[in-house]
Amino acid sequence: MPPRHPSIAAALGHLRPPLARLRGLGWAAGDGRLPLLVACSGGADSCALLGLLALIAEADRLELTVGHVDHGIREDSRRDAEHVAGLAAGLGLASRVTRLELAAGAGLPARARDARRAALRAMAEGRAVVLAHTQTDQAETLLMHATRGAGLEGVAAMAEWDPPWLRPLLGVSRAETRALCGRLGLGFVDDPGNRDRRHPRVRVREELLPVLREQNPRVEAALAALATQAAEAEAALAVWAAREEAACRRGPGRWAIEGLATLPRAVRTRVIRLVCAAGGVDMGTLGHAVIASIDRALCARAEAVTAPNAGAASPARAPHSWHLRPRLRLRLDRGGLQLTQAP
Numbered sequence: 332m333p334p335r336h337p338s339i340a341a342a343l344g345h346l347r348p349p350l351a352r353l354r355g356l357g358w359a360a361g362d363g364r365l366p367l368l369v370a371c372s373g374g375a376d377s378c379a380l381l382g383l384l385a386l387i388a389e390a391d392r393l394e395l396t397v398g399h400v401d402h403g404i405r406e407d408s409r410r411d412a413e414h415v416a417g418l419a420a421g422l423g424l425a426s427r428v429t430r431l432e433l434a435a436g437a438g439l440p441a442r443a444r445d446a447r448r449a450a451l452r453a454m455a456e457g458r459a460v461v462l463a464h465t466q467t468d469q470a471e472t473l474l475m476h477a478t479r480g481a482g483l484e485g486v487a488a489m490a491e492w493d494p495p496w497l498r499p500l501l502g503v504s505r506a507e508t509r510a511l512c513g514r515l516g517l518g519f520v521d522d523p524g525n526r527d528r529r530h531p532r533v534r535v536r537e538e539l540l541p542v543l544r545e546q547n548p549r550v551e552a553a554l555a556a557l558a559t560q561a562a563e564a565e566a567a568l569a570v571w572a573a574r575e576e577a578a579c580r581r582g583p584g585r586w587a588i589e590g591l592a593t594l595p596r597a598v599r600t601r602v603i604r605l606v607c608a609a610g611g612v613d614m615g616t617l618g619h620a621v622i623a624s625i626d627r628a629l630c631a632r633a634e635a636v637t638a639p640n641a642g643a644a645s646p647a648r649a650p651h652s653w654h655l656r657p658r659l660r661l662r663l664d665r666g667g668l669q670l671t672q673a674p
Contacts, residue, residue, distance in 0.1 A: 336514050338507065339383070345502035346383050349491055350391065356492075358459050359392075366394040367497075368455040370462050371418070373399070373411040373520040377463035378418065379508035380500055382515040384461065385422045397426040398454040400447045402433050404524075411520050418517065427454050440530055455495060464489055464498045467505035470554035471535045483597075487562035504551050572601035584610070584670035588663070592633035600626055610670040612655045621653055628663055 350365065359365045369384055371377040381397060388395055397419040401412045412428050419426035429450040433443055451460050469488050476485035491498050500508070512519050528534050543550040575598060579586040586606055591599055603625050608614055628651045635647035650664040658673045 338510060339386075339514060342379070342383055342500075342503050342507065342511055343387060346380075346499045347387070347391070349497055349499040350393070352492065353459055353497060360394070364392045364394045366396075366458045368396050368398045368451065368458050368460045370451055370460055371397050371399055371415045372463075372522070373414045373418075374463075374522060374525075375509040375512050375519040376465050376468075376500070376505060378517045378519040379503075379511040379515065380461065380463040381418065381422070381424075382512070382517045385424065386515070395424050396454075396458075397424050398451055398460070399426065399428045400450045401428060401430040402443050402447065403431050404433055404439070404443070405522075411522070414518070414520050429454065440532070452495065458495070459497050460495050461497045461499065463500055463508070465500050465503055465505050465508055466551045466555045467536075467540075469501050469558055470540065470551040471532055473554050473558050474535050474539060475531060483561050483565045483568070486558065487565050488558040490562065501555060568597055568601055571598050572605060576602045576605040579667075581667065585666075586668040588629060588633070588667045592630045596626065599629075603629075606668055606670070607655055607661065610655060610659050610661070612659070617655065621655070625651075625653060625661065625663070629668075632663065 354365055367384070369377075369381050371381050381395075384393060384395055387393065397415060399412050399415040401408050412430070416426050416428065431446050431450065433439065433446060472488040473486055476488060479485070489498055489501070491501055503511075509519075524530075526533060526537070528537060540550065547553055575591070575594060576586070579588070579591065579602070581587050591602060594602070600622050603622055604614055604617075607617060607622075628647075631647040648665070650662060652660045652662045652671075654673070655661055655670075660671050660673050662669045662671055
């Protein structure tokens with residue numbers, strides 16, 4: 332049993348509420364136990380997470396299995412797998428290891444993430460997967476998204492719960508997880524890839540965040556709080572937009588436009604995105620310029636219709652259409668918005 336320490340209690344204070352919310356969503360088994368796959372790389376963050384969960388497993392009725400993915404990139408990666416297996420055995424927990432064969436080269440971090448997630452999903456077999464992303468990871472993600480010009484959803488960074496992924500350590504910094512490992516008596520391994528400055532995230536971590544900490548020693552907490560506020564605002568706007576889209580819908584592929592121009596632009600553009608998504612458009616590939624063009628045409632038409640001297644021949648009242656994907660167009664005319672199949 333590790334010694335009592337305020338930092339352990341504080342970390343458990345961050346850990347337990349997300350677990351309780353997961354129970355409230357119905358993820359517990361019939362006997363009341365909450366089955367979880369704990370993703371553990373062997374690093375300080377995931378080892379601290381595993382140690383904290385093991386500490387409360389009996390009291391909180393958690394059924395823990397440890398999952399490790401060996402990417403097969405480094406020659407010594409088997410050492411990490413052996414460390415995780417030994418750690419799990421020492422805690423009396425079952426563990427599973429999947430070994431991948433990823434080739435080095437362009438896009439390796441993204442390829443490794445996708446392959447790792449697929450492997451963890453397979454291991455989980457329908458259970459929630461607990462990830463050890465920290466407050467520091469959240470700050471890094473926000474900064475990376477912001478530099479790419481991300482919108483509100485991007486500034487929200489990582490969600491605490493994004494089925495099946497649970498991130499209960501978003502209130503704990505990376506420095507704190509390393510200290511927790513020491514207090515919990517847990518060893519960990521350091522992946523040299525986490526210091527490779529060829530990767531954008533590492534440059535944010537090693538170059539940008541230290542400069543920001545000079546201005547605000549608690550910059551990670553500040554950025555994580557901003558991410559939370561952005562997530563809450565995005566959720567509220569999404570609910571508002573969904574209500575407006577439903578109110579405008581006039582049948583399959585058809586929407587009225589009366590009143591849309593009077594909505595806040597943040598809501599109106601989300602309504603337009605919902606209209607496009609209804610046609611099966613991949614919103615990740617539909618550029619901001621297309622949404623902005625639809626929005627301008629919609630507002631110009633509304634202004635032309637209500638202008639005192641507007642004539643039927645006004646260019647703003649002429650039909651407009653946009654190519655959304657192969658064989659699908661969105662048309663704007665006096666009948667409203669309509670998705671049409673192109674020949």
